[in-house]
Amino acid sequence: MSVSLSLFEKAILKELRNNNLSIFAGAGLSRGSGFVDWRGLLQDIAEELELDINKELDLVSVAQYHFNANGRQTINEAIVDEFQRTAERNENMNILSRLPIDTYWTTNYDSIIEDTLGDTGKIVDKKISQNQMKNYKPNRDVVVYKMHGDKEFPDEAVITRDDYEKYDSERALFTTQLKGELISKTFIFIGFSFEDPNLEQILSKIRIDLLGDSPKNHYCFFRKVNRLDERYKNSDGTIREEDYNYDKVKQDLKVKDLKRFGINSVLIDEYSDITNILKNIEKKFKVNKIFISGSAEEYGNYSEEEAKSLLHNLSKLLVSNSHHIISGFGLGVGSYVINGALEEIFRSKGKKINDFLTLRPFPQAVSGGKTLKELWTEYRKDMINESGVMILMFGNKVVDGQVVEANGMIEEYQIAREKDKYIIPIGSTGYAAKKIFNEVKGNLEEFWYLEDSLDILENEQDEQKIIFEINIIIEKIRRRV
Structure with a gap:
C-alpha cells in the first residue's frame, strides 16, 4: 500500500529538522541533466551483440556478454563518452542541494550530485572505493557514496556480472556503511526503478538487520500505471486492458514487496511531479x-x-x-x-x-x-x-x-x-x-x-x-x- 503525499511531506520535514535525511539517487535523477539510463548506456553495446536493448530485462548480462566477447575497453569507452561531457544542472538536484542533507548514496557514474553540491559552497567528501572509507575530508559538509564507481575510473565501475559477483569482496564496506545508515536515517530513493540487481541483493542481505519487522521508514517515487498511456493503446485508439491490468498488478506487488525493507512508495502521476513535491518541501522547511x-x-x-x-x-x-x-x-x-x-x-x-x-x-x-x-x-x-x-x-x-x-x-x-x-x-x-x-x-x-x-x-x-x-x-x- 502506498503512502499519501501529505504523510510523506510530514515525515520528510521532521527528518530534515532533525538533520536525519539521506538521499539514494538512481539514474532517474541524472536524466534531468540529459544523461542516459542503463538501457541507453548499453544500447550500442547490445547492437554489437545483435540484441535489441528494449527487449532485454537483464542488463547486467548484456554488459557481461559484451565483456566476454570483446573485453572491457568498449564498455569503458561508453562510460567515458556518455558521462565525461558537461551536463546541465537539474532542478531536483538543485533543490536537494539547498536542504540540510549530509549524506548521498548513488549508483550513478556521473558527477551531477557532487558538482551541484559544490555549486552551493558545500565541501564534498566523495567515496568511490572502499579504501577511501577510512579518510575524512576536513570540514566536510556532505559525503557522497558512489557505490558503483565514478566516470573518472571506468575500469573500476560496477557494470558486468563479474563486477557484481565481486562486490562483496571489493566493496563490502559500502554495504556495511549503507546498512548502518538505513537503520539510523530516513532515505528518499529518487530516480530508482528498483531493478538494479546489486541494490536488490544488498537490501536482501541487510533486511534482517533492519530492525526485524519494524524497520525505519524510507520512501521512493513511482509513476502510477496509467491506462491512457500510449503503450496500452491499439492502432484504433482502444485500450489493451489486459496489458494495463497486468502492469497495474505488477506495480501493486512491487509496492508491497518494498515494504519488507521499510521502503514506502509515493505514487505520482508524472515524474515531473517530483520537482513540485521537492519545491513544496523546501518551502515548508524554510x-x-x-x-x-x-x-x-x-x-x-x-x-x-x-x-x-x-x-x-x-x-x-x-x-x-x-x-x-x-x-x-x-x-x-x-x-x-x-x-x-x-x-x-x-x-x-x-x-x-x-x-x-x-x-x-x-x-x-x-x-x-x-x-x-x-x-x-x-x-x-x-x-x-x-x-x-x-x-x-x-x-x-x-x-x-x-x-x-x-x-x-x-x-x-x-x-x-x-x-x-x-x-x-x-x-x-x-x-x-x-x-x-x-x-x-x-x-x-x-x-x-x-x-x-x-x-x-x-x-x-x-x-x-x-x-x-x-x-x-x-x-x-x-x-x-
Missing part, C-alpha cells in the same frame, strides 16, 4: 527560517527604548517557538535582534546557537573584482534564499546629513518577492517598512496571509500586540503550506 530586515538611524514614532524592546522581544519569542533567525546585522536593529535571540537560546537548555541564529554582517571592502554594491546584492540574495519568511522593520539611513528610506531594504523586499518568500512588513515602524507595507496591502491576492492583520501592522505600536500578531501570521502560513 518557513521556520526568518530573515529580519531592518536598519535605523532613528526610530520615528518609537523611542529608542521602545524600538529596542520590540526588536529584542520579537526575536526572543521567535526562537522560543523554534524558529531560526537570520540577521544581516543592520545598523540600529541587528544588535537588538541578536541579543533577544541569544537570551532565549542561553535560557533554554539544549539549544545551540547555530541551530537558531545565523549572523551575516555585510562585507565592508571591495573584493573579487566586484563593487561593494554588487557584493551586497549577492549577499542579500544568499541570505534571503536561506529563509522562508522575511520581517521588515524601520528601514532608514543617513545620506548627506538627511535621514532617508533605506534602499537596501527595498532591494531585499524585491529579492524576497522574486524568490517567493513570505513577507511581513511592520508598517507602524515607518520609513521603508511603511512604503513596502503600502504596496503590499494593495495586493492581498499575493499576500493573503496578511489580510486579517493589516490594521495592527499599519497602526499598532504596542509591542505585545505586534509580536502576538506576527506569531499569528507565521502560524497561518505554516498551516496553509
Whole structure:
C-alpha cells in the first residue's frame, strides 16, 4: 500500500529538522541533466551483440556478454563518452542541494550530485572505493557514496556480472556503511526503478538487520500505471486492458514487496511531479527560517527604548517557538535582534546557537573584482534564499546629513518577492517598512496571509500586540503550506 503525499511531506520535514535525511539517487535523477539510463548506456553495446536493448530485462548480462566477447575497453569507452561531457544542472538536484542533507548514496557514474553540491559552497567528501572509507575530508559538509564507481575510473565501475559477483569482496564496506545508515536515517530513493540487481541483493542481505519487522521508514517515487498511456493503446485508439491490468498488478506487488525493507512508495502521476513535491518541501522547511530586515538611524514614532524592546522581544519569542533567525546585522536593529535571540537560546537548555541564529554582517571592502554594491546584492540574495519568511522593520539611513528610506531594504523586499518568500512588513515602524507595507496591502491576492492583520501592522505600536500578531501570521502560513 502506498503512502499519501501529505504523510510523506510530514515525515520528510521532521527528518530534515532533525538533520536525519539521506538521499539514494538512481539514474532517474541524472536524466534531468540529459544523461542516459542503463538501457541507453548499453544500447550500442547490445547492437554489437545483435540484441535489441528494449527487449532485454537483464542488463547486467548484456554488459557481461559484451565483456566476454570483446573485453572491457568498449564498455569503458561508453562510460567515458556518455558521462565525461558537461551536463546541465537539474532542478531536483538543485533543490536537494539547498536542504540540510549530509549524506548521498548513488549508483550513478556521473558527477551531477557532487558538482551541484559544490555549486552551493558545500565541501564534498566523495567515496568511490572502499579504501577511501577510512579518510575524512576536513570540514566536510556532505559525503557522497558512489557505490558503483565514478566516470573518472571506468575500469573500476560496477557494470558486468563479474563486477557484481565481486562486490562483496571489493566493496563490502559500502554495504556495511549503507546498512548502518538505513537503520539510523530516513532515505528518499529518487530516480530508482528498483531493478538494479546489486541494490536488490544488498537490501536482501541487510533486511534482517533492519530492525526485524519494524524497520525505519524510507520512501521512493513511482509513476502510477496509467491506462491512457500510449503503450496500452491499439492502432484504433482502444485500450489493451489486459496489458494495463497486468502492469497495474505488477506495480501493486512491487509496492508491497518494498515494504519488507521499510521502503514506502509515493505514487505520482508524472515524474515531473517530483520537482513540485521537492519545491513544496523546501518551502515548508524554510518557513521556520526568518530573515529580519531592518536598519535605523532613528526610530520615528518609537523611542529608542521602545524600538529596542520590540526588536529584542520579537526575536526572543521567535526562537522560543523554534524558529531560526537570520540577521544581516543592520545598523540600529541587528544588535537588538541578536541579543533577544541569544537570551532565549542561553535560557533554554539544549539549544545551540547555530541551530537558531545565523549572523551575516555585510562585507565592508571591495573584493573579487566586484563593487561593494554588487557584493551586497549577492549577499542579500544568499541570505534571503536561506529563509522562508522575511520581517521588515524601520528601514532608514543617513545620506548627506538627511535621514532617508533605506534602499537596501527595498532591494531585499524585491529579492524576497522574486524568490517567493513570505513577507511581513511592520508598517507602524515607518520609513521603508511603511512604503513596502503600502504596496503590499494593495495586493492581498499575493499576500493573503496578511489580510486579517493589516490594521495592527499599519497602526499598532504596542509591542505585545505586534509580536502576538506576527506569531499569528507565521502560524497561518505554516498551516496553509
